[in-house]
Amino acid sequence: MFAITGASGQLGRLVIAQLLKTVPASQLIAIVRKPSSVADLAVQGVQVRQADYNDSAAMQAALQGVQRLLLISSSEIGQREAQHRNVIQAAKAAGVQLIAYTSLLHADRSPLALAQEHVATEQILRDSGIAHAILRNGWYTENYLGSLPVVLQYGAVLGASGEGRISSASRADYAAAAAAVLQDANAGGKVLELAGDTSYSLSELAAEIAAQSGKPVQFQNMPTAAYQAALESFGLPAGFAALLADSDEGASKGGLFDDSHTLSQLIGRSTTTMAASVTEALAALPAA
Known part of the structure; x- marks a missing residue:
C-alpha cells in the first residue's frame, strides 16, 4: 500500500496520476483534510482517508496498513517542522516501512531561509529509525509562470535573483520522480538532488x-x-512575500542551481524545458 499526504494539492495529484500507470488504484491511499476535494480519485478506486498534519492520532489511523508513504511537505511555513514530526511519529506507530519526503534542493547548504524547516525534518527522519528517501526538489517552473497574465500585462518579470541560474523543472517531472522512488525497493537511504537538466x-x-x-x-x-x-502590493501576505523575496536572493547566490541531472536519470527522460513550460502556460491562458 502506498499513501500520499497532501494528495489534493497540485503535486500530490500528479504523483497519484503517475502511480496509477503502474499501481492498482486499490493500493493507493490519498490522505487529505477534506475527502470531498478528491472525490474524483475515489471514483477511480483510490482509497481516501481524512487526516491533518496537526493531528497525529488521525494521521496514525490513516496510515494503517501503509508500507510506503510520500510525505509532501506542508505549505504552512513556520509550522512545518512540528507538522512533519507529527506525520513521522504517526508513520512509525503505524508501522510504515519507508517515507519519501519532499525537501529542498541542496537543503543542507542552501542560502534560502526556506531550507531551515526542511533540514529540521530531514533530521527528524534520521532520528526516527524509519527507512527514508530525501527528495530534494528544486524550483518548479510553474512558480514563475503562475503570474504570467500579470507579466504580460505589465511587460515585466520582477525579481531579486540578478543573473543567478535556476535549474527548474515542471511539477510533472518531480511527480514522476516521487512515483519512481516510492516503487524503488532500494530507495531507503537515498538523498536525491533533483533539478532541471538546463538552467x-x-x-x-x-x-x-x-x-x-x-x-x-x-x-x-x-x-x-x-x-x-512589490509582492505585498500585489496582495501577498507579508510573511509569504518575504519568503519569496529571500528565495530570489538565494537564487542570486546559486541556491537554485544544480547540474547533476539526477532528476532526468531517475525518470528516464529529459526534464521539461523552461521554453516548453512557457508554451504550455501561454496556451492555457484565456483567449484575448
Missing part, C-alpha cells in the same frame, strides 16, 4: 516569454526589500 536566469525567462508571446517583456531586477514590497 536559465530570469532575464532569459523574460526573453523567452517575449519571444513566444510577441509582447515586450523584460526582467526587472530589484533589491530584495523592494521586491518584497
